[in-house]
Amino acid sequence: MSRLGQRPPDWAGQHLLDVTDLSAGAIELILERAEVARERVSTGSLPLDDLRGRRLALLFVEPSTRTRLSFEIAARNLSGDVVHVDVPTSSMVKGESIPDTVRTLHALGVETIVMRHPRSGAPWLAANYFPGHMLNAGDGWHAHPSQALLDLFTLRRAFGEHGLRGRKVAVVGDILHSRVCRSNLWTLTGAGAEVWLCGPRALLQGFEAWAKAMPADRRFNVTDDLDAALRDADAVMALRIQRERMDEALAGSLGEYVSRYRISEERLGLARPAAPVLHPGPVNEGIEVTGELAAGPRSLVLEQVRNGVPVRMAILSLVAGRE
Amino acid sequence: MTAGEAVSAMLGQLQPTETVDRLQLVDVWLVDPLTGREGPADLTIENGILSRLSWLEAAGRDLSDARLLLLPGLIDLGAHLGPELEQLETPASATEAASHGGYTSLVGAVSLQALGMEWPHQPLSAGEGEAAEGIAAAVLGLRGVPAEAEAEAVARALYELRDRAAESGPADVAPLHLANLSTSAAAELVAAARAEGLPVSCDVTAQHICMHDGWLGGDRRFSWEAAGSPWSGGPAEAEPYHPATRLDPPLRSAAEAVSLAAAVTSSAVQAISTGHRPRDEAAVALPYGEVPPGISSIETCLPLVLAAVDAGVLPMMTAVRALTSGPAAIAELPSPAVHEGARANLVLVDRGAEWLVDGHSLRSHGRNTPLLGRSLRGRVLLTLAQGTVAWLDEEVAQARREESSVRR
Numbered sequence: 001m002s003r004l005g006q007r008p009p010d011w012a013g014q015h016l017l018d019v020t021d022l023s024a025g026a027i028e029l030i031l032e033r034a035e036v037a038r039e040r041v042s043t044g045s046l047p048l049d050d051l052r053g054r055r056l057a058l059l060f061v062e063p064s065t066r067t068r069l070s071f072e073i074a075a076r077n078l079s080g081d082v083v084h085v086d087v088p089t090s091s092m093v094k095g096e097s098i099p100d101t102v103r104t105l106h107a108l109g110v111e112t113i114v115m116r117h118p119r120s121g122a123p124w125l126a127a128n129y130f131p132g133h134m135l136n137a138g139d140g141w142h143a144h145p146s147q148a149l150l151d152l153f154t155l156r157r158a159f160g161e162h163g164l165r166g167r168k169v170a171v172v173g174d175i176l177h178s179r180v181c182r183s184n185l186w187t188l189t190g191a192g193a194e195v196w197l198c199g200p201r202a203l204l205q206g207f208e209a210w211a212k213a214m215p216a217d218r219r220f221n222v223t224d225d226l227d228a229a230l231r232d233a234d235a236v237m238a239l240r241i242q243r244e245r246m247d248e249a250l251a252g253s254l255g256e257y258v259s260r261y262r263i264s265e266e267r268l269g270l271a272r273p274a275a276p277v278l279h280p281g282p283v284n285e286g287i288e289v290t291g292e293l294a295a296g297p298r299s300l301v302l303e304q305v306r307n308g309v310p311v312r313m314a315i316l317s318l319v320a321g322r323e
Numbered sequence: 324m325t326a327g328e329a330v331s332a333m334l335g336q337l338q339p340t341e342t343v344d345r346l347q348l349v350d351v352w353l354v355d356p357l358t359g360r361e362g363p364a365d366l367t368i369e370n371g372i373l374s375r376l377s378w379l380e381a382a383g384r385d386l387s388d389a390r391l392l393l394l395p396g397l398i399d400l401g402a403h404l405g406p407e408l409e410q411l412e413t414p415a416s417a418t419e420a421a422s423h424g425g426y427t428s429l430v431g432a433v434s435l436q437a438l439g440m441e442w443p444h445q446p447l448s449a450g451e452g453e454a455a456e457g458i459a460a461a462v463l464g465l466r467g468v469p470a471e472a473e474a475e476a477v478a479r480a481l482y483e484l485r486d487r488a489a490e491s492g493p494a495d496v497a498p499l500h501l502a503n504l505s506t507s508a509a510a511e512l513v514a515a516a517r518a519e520g521l522p523v524s525c526d527v528t529a530q531h532i533c534m535h536d537g538w539l540g541g542d543r544r545f546s547w548e549a550a551g552s553p554w555s556g557g558p559a560e561a562e563p564y565h566p567a568t569r570l571d572p573p574l575r576s577a578a579e580a581v582s583l584a585a586a587v588t589s590s591a592v593q594a595i596s597t598g599h600r601p602r603d604e605a606a607v608a609l610p611y612g613e614v615p616p617g618i619s620s621i622e623t624c625l626p627l628v629l630a631a632v633d634a635g636v637l638p639m640m641t642a643v644r645a646l647t648s649g650p651a652a653i654a655e656l657p658s659p660a661v662h663e664g665a666r667a668n669l670v671l672v673d674r675g676a677e678w679l680v681d682g683h684s685l686r687s688h689g690r691n692t693p694l695l696g697r698s699l700r701g702r703v704l705l706t707l708a709q710g711t712v713a714w715l716d717e718e719v720a721q722a723r724r725e726e727s728s729v730r731r
Binding site for chain 1: 453456457458460461462463464465467552553554555556557558562563564605608609610611612613
């Protein structure tokens with residue numbers, strides 16, 4: 001038996017619902033273990049046995065390709081038994097409740113559920129009715145812990161040993177509706193980065209008050225001025241725009257959004273030389289970033305996808321592995 | 324004699340659901356909202372009638388020395404006990420819950436409408452919103468509704484009232500009651516309209532004074548404790564997204580909740596109501612945005628109000644008026660009377676005693692409250708409704724039974 005590692009007896013909890021549940025030490029452990037997993041993946045020394053004999057369900061009540069695939073590959077790399085709950089045909093659309101669904105999965109021998117849901121907070125409800133491990137793979141506008149951890153992992157690798165302390169990271173786009181933004185806010189400020197959230201005013205609702213209420217060591221900046229956010233930035237994270245939401249929030253002025261907030265090579269000139277560009281994907285080329293930039297040498301988009309697997313392997317081994 | 328023994332000696336003869344033959348309440352702190360007098364008093368109740376009341380020399384004592392508090396029976400304007408709840412609550416459980424809360428009179432939404440009053444719940448509803456616009460909505464990824472929406476809805480309702488009053492004269496226009504306001508701006512609009520002579524009143528709930536939007540994220544501090552340092556999204560005492568923190572109107576910021584208390588103190592708000600909306604577990608086992616709003620609150624309203632009094636956020640007399648004579652005036656009920664010859668509608672509270680809010684202590688079948696598992700100060704020992712024992716604290720009853728078996 002070869003394992004990535006044990007689940008430490010003092011590990012952060014039964015579930016992983018939000019990055020705010022993780023101490024700095026717990027995050028460090030995930031990132032260290034993800035380094036080991038990345039090495040195993042790149043050398044093809046797989047599968048590992050952390051989840052051997054364990055059944056894991058992917059309960060995706062909202063479409064997703066990359067997160068679902070990434071979790072599935074990560075679980076298989078650890079010899080987990082993966083089942084899919086195919087929501088469009090499942091009884092959930094026939095009105096079966098979340099408590100019923102997770103109780104049923106438990107009765108079928110599922111020990112771990114990876115859950116994606118369009119409503120903020122849904123995984124907390126599910127966790128209350130599930131005796132196993134619940135992993136949040138994105139809930140509404142609220143949280144996307146594994147994405148924030150893989151983004152942190154990617155940035156740390158990009159910046160080398162000095163990491164993120166004192167680095168300026170600009171997060172640009174649809175802040176209001178972004179779970180990626182909310183989770184990254186915690187992990188990035190926790191790592192000591194200077195975070196700037198930038199988007200149209202209508203998509204920053206409540207964030208200025210939030211920034212002021214933050215403890216001094218986690219203060220962040222909120223602006224609708226892209227130049228201010230990009231100036232001297234060490235990294236730029238563009239968020240995905242969903243057209244339906246933009247139409248609602250901005251009264252259909254997607255063209256204006258593009259002219260004010262699309263990140264291009266030219267605008268990136270304000271940032272530090274070689275500052276990398278991240279995007280959680282899938283990229284709407286020409287809207288959030290130019291196609292040229294997304295495919296260019298400063299883009300870390302594919303690196304993020306690549307890192308998703310080892311980071312999720314680390315998470316699964318810690319949350320759902322054996323002690 | 325300890326306080327507990329004194330209480331037991333006073334209440335030991337009582338039998339639930341029976342008219343009180345004879346009861347002496349010795350040295351209790353009486354608050355009479357009609358005369359505005361409060362202080363130590365002795366009272367005798369015979370055959371359900373308050374037969375003797377003597378105020379004692381206060382001699383430098385104040386409220387802080389008073390352990391046993393005697394108030395007129397509380398009156399609620401806001402309990403929702405409509406037909407949709409029949410499967411959850413029975414008439415017996417609803418009545419017992421009310422008595423445990425110190426309530427002797429419930430004015431349901433249905434009977435208020437029968438009084439010709441408007442119940443503007445719809446126009447003030449949060450609509451698509453899941454939370455108040457602000458920090459908690461931003462942190463938790465919930466759709467926020469701005470506080471101004473409430474003041475705008477109230478302004479519209481007052482504009483229409485003013486129109487009707489101009490047509491038929493203020494004396495002939497049906498009074499307007501605005502229930503469960505959650506912002507001081509809306510309450511100030513009502514106060515200004517009252518000053519013009521318009522027949523309008525409003526109430527707020529105890530939860531909108533004591534709780535705040537941080538409760539959605541698991542913060543469990545009272546609003547006056549959180550106003551200076553609002554919850555900003557870190558780990559909190561409780562789990563986020565408790566379904567009973569979803570209210571209509573939504574819980575607002577801690578600072579707003581504190582200013583709402585100030586609006587009660589300034590008499591811009593005339594009543595504190597429970598907003599009691601019991602729901603069963605299955606009905607709220609939904610993602611937060613789909614949870615039907617509501618909290619089971621009739622048994623916790625008085626302890627929450629007393630917490631605000633203890634914190635200095637509400638004066639005792641103001642609080643008692645808002646729980647008794649204020650709602651009585653709005654519902655055109657007789658004012659609660661604490662004088663010799665009156666039928667006893669009284670509630671005796673042990674201010675210092677804590678009680679655990681749980682499935683055992685709550686008599687309502689609705690356990691939908693974020694206070695579940697928490698101890699609250701202020702325990703209702705006895706509720707007399709129309710001279711009858713509607714509530715008698717179990718421990719008091721138990722202590723008396725043990726005492727009499729020792730004597731035997």
